[in-house]
Amino acid sequence: MITLGDIAPSYSLSRIAVCVLIVTVLTILPSQLNRLSELLSINAKFREPFRATRDTEHVLLCGYVNDRLKLESFYRELFHADRYITAGPNFFAIVLSTTEPSGLIYFHQIYIY
Numbered sequence: 001m002i003t004l005g006d007i008a009p010s011y012s013l014s015r016i017a018v019c020v021l022i023v024t025v026l027t028i029l030p031s032q033l034n035r036l037s038e039l040l041s042i043n044a045k046f047r048e049p050f051r052a053t054r055d056t057e058h059v060l061l062c063g064y065v066n067d068r069l070k071l072e073s074f075y076r077e078l079f080h081a082d083r084y085i086t087a088g089p090n091f092f093a094i095v096l097s098t099t100e101p102s103g104l105i106y107f108h109q110i111y112i113y
Contacts, residue, residue: 050094058092065095066102 009015052058059078065071078093 050092053090056090056092058094061093061095062097065097066099068102071095 009018050058061074075093079091
């Protein structure tokens with residue numbers, strides 16, 4: 001019968017290599033698992049899905065959307081008072097992007113009334 005104790009490195013250099021491998025795995029693995037856990041727990045406001053209801057209308061904006069001034073200009077035109085009358089109060093602009101918003105957009109969270 002072969003047990004785990006029967007398989008062991010026979011040379012001094014291989015014993016040192018195994019010890020270094022064990023120490024490396026025991027130090028790096030927990031930190032990488034912690035980092036993975038942090039990344040999976042990110043719950044940014046911008047990652048929430050949009051749930052439309054029957055009384056909501058929306059428009060999708062796609063493309064390069066990390067320019068705060070261009071977004072403000074777009075929102076001012078889209079949510080102008082004249083358009084509010086035809087679209088109603090439950091009208092949303094949804095921005096689709098492959099990246100997180102840049103710092104200026106993220107921290108200013110554009111609200112135009």
